[in-house]
Amino acid sequence: MLKSGQISGMVQDSSSSKAVQFATVSLLNAATGKPVNGTITDETGAFSFSGVGFGTYKLAISFLGYDTKTLPAFTLSQENKTVKIGTIRLANSATKLQEVTVVAQKPLIEDKGDKLVYNAEHDLTNEGTSASDVLRKVPSVTVDADGNVQLRGSSNLLVLMNGKPSSILANNLAEALKQIPADIIKSIEVITSPSAKYDAEGSAGIINIITKKNTLQGLNGKVSVTGSNRGRYANGSLNARKGKVGVTTNLSFYSNNNRRVSYTARENVLRQEGDGHELNDGAYGKVNLDFDPDTLNTFTLGLAVFGSDYRATRRQFTQLGTSLTNYDMVNNWNNIGLDANFGYTHTFKPKQELSVLAQRNQGRGHDNYDNAQFSAEGGFMNRLINDNKAPNQTQTYQLDYTQTFANDSKLEVGLKTILREASSNALYHIHRAGKADSLAVSNFDFDQDVYAAYLMYGFKLGKHYQFNLGSRYERTHTAGLFLNTMKGKTELQQSTFRTNYQNFIPSFTVSRAFKEIHTVRASYTQRIQRPQIWSLNPFEQMDESTNYYKGNPELDPELTHAVELGYSTYFKTSSLNAAVFYRQTDNAVQQLSQEMGLVPGTNIPVIRTMPVNIGENKVYGVSLSGSTKPLPKWSISPNLILSHVQYAGPGISSAGTQYSLSLNTSYDFAKGLTTQFNGNYNSAARTAQGSFGSNYFYTFALRKKLMNDKAMLTASVSNPFARNIRFSSSINTDAFSQETVHYARARRVSLSFSYSFGKMEASQRQKKTIQNDDALSGGK
Numbered sequence: 171m172l173k174s175g176q177i178s179g180m181v182q183d184s185s186s187s188k189a190v191q192f193a194t195v196s197l198l199n200a201a202t203g204k205p206v207n208g209t210i211t212d213e214t215g216a217f218s219f220s221g222v223g224f225g226t227y228k229l230a231i232s233f234l235g236y237d238t239k240t241l242p243a244f245t246l247s248q249e250n251k252t253v254k255i256g257t258i259r260l261a262n263s264a265t266k267l268q269e270v271t272v273v274a275q276k277p278l279i280e281d282k283g284d285k286l287v288y289n290a291e292h293d294l295t296n297e298g299t300s301a302s303d304v305l306r307k308v309p310s311v312t313v314d315a316d317g318n319v320q321l322r323g324s325s326n327l328l329v330l331m332n333g334k335p336s337s338i339l340a341n342n343l344a345e346a347l348k349q350i351p352a353d354i355i356k357s358i359e360v361i362t363s364p365s366a367k368y369d370a371e372g373s374a375g376i377i378n379i380i381t382k383k384n385t386l387q388g389l390n391g392k393v394s395v396t397g398s399n400r401g402r403y404a405n406g407s408l409n410a411r412k413g414k415v416g417v418t419t420n421l422s423f424y425s426n427n428n429r430r431v432s433y434t435a436r437e438n439v440l441r442q443e444g445d446g447h448e449l450n451d452g453a454y455g456k457v458n459l460d461f462d463p464d465t466l467n468t469f470t471l472g473l474a475v476f477g478s479d480y481r482a483t484r485r486q487f488t489q490l491g492t493s494l495t496n497y498d499m500v501n502n503w504n505n506i507g508l509d510a511n512f513g514y515t516h517t518f519k520p521k522q523e524l525s526v527l528a529q530r531n532q533g534r535g536h537d538n539y540d541n542a543q544f545s546a547e548g549g550f551m552n553r554l555i556n557d558n559k560a561p562n563q564t565q566t567y568q569l570d571y572t573q574t575f576a577n578d579s580k581l582e583v584g585l586k587t588i589l590r591e592a593s594s595n596a597l598y599h600i601h602r603a604g605k606a607d608s609l610a611v612s613n614f615d616f617d618q619d620v621y622a623a624y625l626m627y628g629f630k631l632g633k634h635y636q637f638n639l640g641s642r643y644e645r646t647h648t649a650g651l652f653l654n655t656m657k658g659k660t661e662l663q664q665s666t667f668r669t670n671y672q673n674f675i676p677s678f679t680v681s682r683a684f685k686e687i688h689t690v691r692a693s694y695t696q697r698i699q700r701p702q703i704w705s706l707n708p709f710e711q712m713d714e715s716t717n718y719y720k721g722n723p724e725l726d727p728e729l730t731h732a733v734e735l736g737y738s739t740y741f742k743t744s745s746l747n748a749a750v751f752y753r754q755t756d757n758a759v760q761q762l763s764q765e766m767g768l769v770p771g772t773n774i775p776v777i778r779t780m781p782v783n784i785g786e787n788k789v790y791g792v793s794l795s796g797s798t799k800p801l802p803k804w805s806i807s808p809n810l811i812l813s814h815v816q817y818a819g820p821g822i823s824s825a826g827t828q829y830s831l832s833l834n835t836s837y838d839f840a841k842g843l844t845t846q847f848n849g850n851y852n853s854a855a856r857t858a859q860g861s862f863g864s865n866y867f868y869t870f871a872l873r874k875k876l877m878n879d880k881a882m883l884t885a886s887v888s889n890p891f892a893r894n895i896r897f898s899s900s901i902n903t904d905a906f907s908q909e910t911v912h913y914a915r916a917r918r919v920s921l922s923f924s925y926s927f928g929k930m931e932a933s934q935r936q937k938k939t940i941q942n943d944d945a946l947s948g949g950k
């Protein structure tokens with residue numbers, strides 16, 4: 171018979187009844203007063219201990235700016251296995267608290283009911299990598315060779331930074347994620363069933379990248395550097411907090427490189443082989459100021475800037491029938507941007523809160539693509555230079571009000587406005603041997619305004635049932651203006667489009683607790699997916715003579731119905747999270763490839779790739795994740811996503827089963843030495859017209875704490891037994907079949923050093939942030 175029990179409770183501010191997050195909760199032996207265990211409160215102020223041996227204990231709760239509170243002794247026994255402390259209210263104190271060492275550390279993967287959280291800062295294998303590499307380790311998320319992200323097999327998702335949109339993510343999501351250094355990432359949240367409080371965009375859900383923030387009083391900071399065969403990284407932070415004012419700063423630099431070999435074959439008419447080299451340099455900096463004049467008011471001001479420079483060269487040959495063409499390609503892309511935000515939160519008595527938030531994102535990208543073609547003998551044939559400038563800006567205004575009632579039910583209402591402007595101004599210089607040079611122009615101005623209101627109500631029914639009901643209304647106004655050069659015409663041709671639509675988005679969640687350690691929950695919500703500028707621009711972007719990409723201004727938004735049934739439990743040192751989900755998307759958008767005529771002078775088909783509303787997409791699946799500690803110093807966290815995908819529409823019928831399996835395990839040796847392994851395998855997956863091949867990666871890391879734990883030295887190696895990793899894709903239609911294979915450099919060896927300095931006394935108040943969950947980022 172197990173002789174252990176559970177302890178749980180909630181910590182709040184005695185003046186405002188606001189949750190006190192990250193407070194230290196120490197479990198003390200009642201007889202000796204010595205600590206037995208410890209933890210910290212979560213974002214809601216809640217804490218819990220499980221697997222506590224029978225005996226008599228006390229609880230001590232401490233947090234900077236509050237008086238330490240010690241509760242009377244209580245006993246865990248066979249007759250009293252579960253102790254619910256209830257709400258503990260901390261009183262404000264003018265006396266500075268002493269530093270308290272936190273015994274517990276967050277697990278790598280946490281299931282918080284409405285979201286799955288991957289605590290990236292605790293993963294040693296992330297040292298000196300990028301956000302794209304970190305996402306490969308997040309349950310339910312897959313990242314392909316080009317950096318394209320999918321959530322539970324769908325690319326229709328939204329990626330945020332700190333719950334807000336960022337101009338760094340506005341244009342090309344795949345490339346942007348490669349620019350964000352992993353050193354600044356605290357955690358990544360995956361929200362597969364967002365409530366009505368969230369923006370309705372993102373059919374598959376939301377990925378929220380949380381960056382590290384200052385939570386310490388006094389002056390403190392950290393510096394880290396990483397060197398590897400694939401790049402160099404440097405990151406530094408300097409933070410100051412005194413009393414009511416805090417300033418957080420961060421500056422990161424990165425430089426990475428990659429080589430890639432690719433092969434494409436289209437039946438017996440086309441064969442391509444290429445070898446490319448990519449260099450990517452950039453910097454990211456931010457400063458945040460927060461001012462808390464008292465426990466009822468909070469002001470925040472933030473500014474982030476970034477810049478990147480991407481350079482790629484590629485040599486390729488293409489065989490069309492019996493003719494052979496060589497290509498020299500150079501792609502230079504740079505991007506700069508700025509994110510600024512302001513927030514004010516006022517807490518009323520009792521349990522009322524009003525937040526006013528404003529944000530502006532601004533970015534400018536410049537893409538220059540130079541493609542020169544030569545005959546097999548080396549003679550010049552033609553040259554295409556694409557020069558594209560793409561500015562964008564977003565303004566967001568948000569008002570939220572929360573009222574918590576005496577019976578712990580909660581009412582949340584809010585208003586939001588998002589005003590977007592984006593442009594693509596492209597010049598296509600065309601040079602042909604023996605012919606006059608020509609110029610094509612493609613200008614596209616795109617505006618999208620979204621006006622929204624939401625209502626949420628959460629309440630308990632009896633002792634065990636928790637309900638959350640919500641509804642959201644969104645009205646969308648979209649307008650586009652094209653100024654393009656058409657074939658056979660010299661003057662610019664103007665065309666416009668304008669669409670207006672509205673959506674009512676319901677959400678429903680119910681959860682049931684059993685014996686305090688088992689929770690079952692069910693949820694339903696709707697989601698929409700609005701097409702953005704890269705999907706709508708109809709100009710034909712031709713990389714070479716047999717393939718081109720074109721946007722579709724006639725795209726309709728997707729509408730998704732999402733249902734999920736989940737179960738979670740914990741016992742002793744283990745936890746288990748499981749979910750069964752179903753997702754049906756109407757007006758599903760897929761990239762379809764189609765024959766569009768022949769290459770001039772040949773019988774070789776030209777293939778056009780364009781986003782199209784194909785009809786219906788259904789996904790049935792199950793997800794399993796958990797963690798366990800077979801030994802006190804050994805932790806294991808496996809994850810599995812298994813799903814069946816169906817595509818159906820005019821001329822489209824495709825279905826298949828796919829899965830993703832990941833494993834993370836670590837062991838703490840004596841004297842500050844820790845080792846960790848992280849691995850992931852993604853099976854082959856179906857698309858509307860073909861499939862993606864399977865892929866895998868794995869990383870070993872070893873970390874040693876130095877200099878009284880202020881410094882850390884981390885060595886890691888990724889894919890040591892494979893120089894390259896293979897990524898493949900295929901397209902199969904009634905007219906043609908095509909297969910493409912990429913071999914990307916995979917073996918990576920790195921060494922990182924970090925050093926922390928300054929005072930280490932915790933202090934944190936919960937801050938409201940804007941969450942623009944409504945727009946899909948990305949490119950072609």
